[in-house]
Amino acid sequence: MHRIRILQVGDIHYPDWQPVPSEIDAKDKQFSPSISEALRSSAFRAVLRKLRYLSSTDTTNGVVFVGDFTTKGRSEFIEGAFRHFSLLCRGGSESSQTTPLLFVPGNHDVNRIDAFELGKVEKFRKISQIASRLGWCPVPLDRPVSVTVGPKEMGAELLLINTSIGSWELQNLPEFLRDKLRTDDLSKLVDLGNSKSVEDGPAAPTVSAESDTPKDLIDQYYAQLDTPYVSAPMLDSMMEYMQAAERSYGLIVGHHNLLPQKMPRIAPYAEMLNAGFVRSQLLSANKPVLYLHGHIHQDPIEVVTDPRKPRSQLISISAPEISAGFNEILLFVSEENELIGVRVIPYRTRQADGTIVEEENCFIPCPSIARSSLDDDTWGLLKRLETYRAERGTDLLWWNQVVDLVRSTPVAEKLEDALIMLHASGRIDVQDLAKSNRDWRIQVKGK
Numbered sequence: 001m002h003r004i005r006i007l008q009v010g011d012i013h014y015p016d017w018q019p020v021p022s023e024i025d026a027k028d029k030q031f032s033p034s035i036s037e038a039l040r041s042s043a044f045r046a047v048l049r050k051l052r053y054l055s056s057t058d059t060t061n062g063v064v065f066v067g068d069f070t071t072k073g074r075s076e077f078i079e080g081a082f083r084h085f086s087l088l089c090r091g092g093s094e095s096s097q098t099t100p101l102l103f104v105p106g107n108h109d110v111n112r113i114d115a116f117e118l119g120k121v122e123k124f125r126k127i128s129q130i131a132s133r134l135g136w137c138p139v140p141l142d143r144p145v146s147v148t149v150g151p152k153e154m155g156a157e158l159l160l161i162n163t164s165i166g167s168w169e170l171q172n173l174p175e176f177l178r179d180k181l182r183t184d185d186l187s188k189l190v191d192l193g194n195s196k197s198v199e200d201g202p203a204a205p206t207v208s209a210e211s212d213t214p215k216d217l218i219d220q221y222y223a224q225l226d227t228p229y230v231s232a233p234m235l236d237s238m239m240e241y242m243q244a245a246e247r248s249y250g251l252i253v254g255h256h257n258l259l260p261q262k263m264p265r266i267a268p269y270a271e272m273l274n275a276g277f278v279r280s281q282l283l284s285a286n287k288p289v290l291y292l293h294g295h296i297h298q299d300p301i302e303v304v305t306d307p308r309k310p311r312s313q314l315i316s317i318s319a320p321e322i323s324a325g326f327n328e329i330l331l332f333v334s335e336e337n338e339l340i341g342v343r344v345i346p347y348r349t350r351q352a353d354g355t356i357v358e359e360e361n362c363f364i365p366c367p368s369i370a371r372s373s374l375d376d377d378t379w380g381l382l383k384r385l386e387t388y389r390a391e392r393g394t395d396l397l398w399w400n401q402v403v404d405l406v407r408s409t410p411v412a413e414k415l416e417d418a419l420i421m422l423h424a425s426g427r428i429d430v431q432d433l434a435k436s437n438r439d440w441r442i443q444v445k446g447k
């Protein structure tokens with residue numbers, strides 16, 4: 001088994017970064033303010049430091065930025081973000097200089113003037129040129145881009161898709177809105193009729209309604225009247241990728257979510273228009289597929305399956321916006337190139353004390369793998385566990401007991417891999433897989 005390690009970084013919105021200083025208990029006002037400043041730290045800086053450190057380790061196979069490098073598609077800011085993260089992710093060590101850096105466009109990376117003047121593909125051209133100049137992987141425009149990440153000979157083919165092709169395409173909007181937006185008179189709100197309170201409206205948290213007129217109306221439209229989608233040719237290429245006979249699982253990166261977001265959102269076109277169709281198509285391939293995205297500034301991890309397709313599994317993982325941290329994604333892949341499982345390691349900020357911490361991991365097992373995928377060493381381990389159970393009359397072991405049993409402390413990672421493989425094949429059950437291996441409880445199944 002081998003592992004593929006990817007860092008997933010959410011929405012950036014450069015340069016609207018506001019490093020929040022950590023709290024200082026400074027009740028005695030007689031001290032100079034400069035001492036408080038010297039003692040403050042910022043969780044945002046801690047995020048950047050952690051990202052730089054993890055990017056520079058040999059085992060990181062790629063850093064994926066899931067879009068929205070900036071807001072309002074200002075190309076100078078997009079370039080600034082590309083430059084900043086080139087230095088950050090590739091400046092730490094010699095090996096990091098070749099770490100693949102990947103980017104998919106977000107709705108906020110689209111400049112509305114470019115969208116008017118250049119059209120739905122050419123509006124991304126500048127982004128694509130900046131990425132290429134700075135040595136990033138190609139940016140997907142009207143077709144997906146395939147990138148191989150991971151150890152040589154055993155890498156995974158990852159597909160970058162562009163879900164923002166419909167962003168700022170006014171021709172997609174209803175005519176009355178389109179005409180209103182085309183005029184220069186944006187000083188007034190568009191009259192959409194009177195709203196009446198209804199008791200059977202959508203369930204949502206109570207918020208105090210603010211009725212003041214937005215300062216910048218065009219921004220309101222920008223945020224609310226978006227029409228993101230996956231184009232038909234893009235989806236065709238995605239399905240070709242998913243259905244390839246030699247491929248046993250998919251790894252896809254896009255900006256928008258495929259599942260509706262948790263937080264109620266009051267905007268006419270907040271979700272990707274054909275997210276449901278894309279999702280059902282991916283499930284129809286009857287293979288596990290990992291979909292990494294951003295956009296919603298939250299970090300749900302959700303799994304969807306179609307019970308009529310036993311190997312179908314859509315694992316959807318969102319990264320939060322960068323000020324809240326980022327994800328490390330670890331793929332466990334068998335020698336037969338089957339996806340055994342995915343571990344998500346969330347690094348999240350603590351604003352109050354200006355730190356970043358590793359939160360509880362999440363392990364997502366993939367549908368059971370074939371018995372033939374287990375190598376001799378893994379079978380050998382199973383035999384020892386079965387013998388142990390027969391001799392001692394107990395079928396529940398702690399990690400340390402398994403280590404003693406096989407006397408393999410120097411190769412803990414190999415032992416972890418073997419136990420995960422046996423778990424994925426249904427031979428054993430590893431309880432608390434999301435935690436560190438010291439907390440695992442290993443149960444041998446069957447007679």
Ligand SMILES: [Fe+2]
Binds near residue numbers: 011068106108255294
């Ligand atoms: Fe977005």
